[in-house]
C-alpha cells in the first residue's frame with residue numbers, strides 16, 4: 001500500500017482544505033494511506049508588508065514546489081487563486097474539485113452593507129483588486145491594509161479601528177464560520193472575484209502516473225473549464241505580479257463559458273470590464289485579455305507596476 005504524502009501550509013484554512021481533499025480521496029475506497037507534512041512558506045514568514053510589494057502570487061508556493069521536486073511530498077493542495085498563472089515545470093494541476101462560493105464577503109462591525117456604510121468608514125483589505133472595486137463604488141471610504149489569516153483579520157476588524165473588512169466567502173465557509181458573520185455577499189457586479197477564487201488546485205508531479213490518475217477522480221470538469229478560462233486571462237495580462245485584476249467565469253445552459261474580466265487602477269477611477277462567451281476556455285481568456293489591453297488596460301497595468309516598483 002502506497003503512503004501518499006500531502007504538503008500543506010500550517011494555517012487553519014490550509015489544513016482544512018488539505019483534510020477536505022484527503023477525505024475526498026479516502027472516500028474513493030482505494031488502498032492508500034495519507035500523511036500531511038507541514039511546510040512553511042515565505043508568505044507565512046513575511047507579515048509586515050503588503051503582499052503586493054513582496055511579490056504577490058507565488059509567495060506561498062515556492063517551498064511547496066521544492067518539496068515536490070525533492071520527493072518529500074507527492075501532492076499539494078493550493079487555493080487556486082494563490083497559484084501563479086504558469087505552473088512550475090514538471091508539475092501539474094491534477095485536479096480542480098468543485099468550486100466553493102466564489103464571492104467576496106463584506107463583514108462590517110455594524111452589520112451594514114457596503115452601500116450603507118457612512119462616508120469616511122475604514123475598510124480593511126490587502127488586495128488591490130478589492131480596494132479598487134470598493135473605491136469605484138464608494139470613493140468616500142478609506143482603505144486600510146490588513147494582514148493575517150481569517151481569525152486574525154476578524155479580530156483586527158473589531159479591535160483595531162476598522163469598520164469593515166472583505167474576505168473570500170469560500171475561506172470563511174471552509175473554516176466553519178457561519179454565514180451570519182457576513183454582512184453582505186458582494187455580487188460579482190460589485191466586486192468581481194479573483195481568478196480561481198473559491199476553487200482548489202491540487203498539484204502533483206507530471207510523471208507520477210499513479211497520483212495523476214488518482215487525482216483525476218476528484219476533478220470537476222465544470223470548475224476546471226471555468227477556472228481555466230480565468231487563468232488564461234490572467235496568464236495573458238499579467239506576467240507574475242499583483243495588480244487590480246479580477247476574472248470570473250460561469251457555465252451557461254448551452255455549455256458555453258461566460259467569462260467576465262476586470263482591470264482597474266488602484267484608486268478605482270479607471271475600470272475596464274469585459275464579458276465574453278465561448279467554448280474554448282483558453283481562447284476566450286486570451287481574447288478578453290487582448291481586447292482589454294488594446295482598449296487601454298495596458299497603460300493602467302504598466303502604471304501600477306511602475307508604482308509598485310515591480
Ligand SMILES: NCc1[nH]cc(CCC(=O)O)c1CC(=O)O
Pocket residue numbers: 079080081082166167168169170171196197198199200
Ligand atoms: N489570498 C489569501 C487567500 N487565498 C485563498 C483564500 C480563501 C478563499 C479561496 O479559496 O479563494 C484566501 C483568503 C481571502 O482572500 O480571504
